[in-house]
Amino acid sequence: VREDDAGRRVGRIVEVEAYLGVEDQASHARFGPTDRNRPMFGPAGIAYVYLVYGMYHCLNVVTEDVRVPAAVLIRAVEPLSGLGAMRAARADTQAARGRRATAIADARLAAGPGLVGIAFGISRADDGRDLCDGTSPLRLERGETPEIVLTGSRVGIEYAPEPWRTHPWRFAVHGSPSLSRPLPRPQRGADGPPLRRTPGVSAGP
DNA sequence: TCAAGGATCCGCT
């Protein structure tokens, strides 16, 4: 949920990726604490926002206890309300970059980590924000549990060594029209077997 | 202080 001058925007998170521990060689925390990744080492429920490729703000939710760097990257959101504000934000961003406005389907307004940032007006000002505070202008609210969750390897981390490159730590809601890209590996449902813990890792995503 | 490259998106071919 985003509430600001542009209005109220609500969406359902349909795709995420998990990053866990300093040992995760695909995580920003792999170098230990730095000025940028500091929130990852803080308490769960806090936002970690970073700029990627010099252009897009990506939103993460910190998920583990203090000193255990872990976060979930919000890769895609299915717009539920406030679509006008999302479109306006997109138009503003395109104009600021000297691009002409392009058409996009409602379901695709936040279908990617960079697009989530644009559609929900996320910036470094949100870094460190408490997403569990009911009065926060950017916050999480409980939704329904998806029936089928797809898993796959994380995107854009070809630089990482195994086993991190192929850990199935990308999760997506089966059938959502708002996924960032197809996910090839149908997996367990909500009532299926629990996710297997990875050896050497203190806690699962 | 420097050089390298990235948890992406978009427009053109």
Next chain:
DNA sequence: GCGGATCCTTGAA
């Protein structure tokens, strides 16, 4: 399917 945009973060010197 491919390459450009664009700048911050990082490790090394």
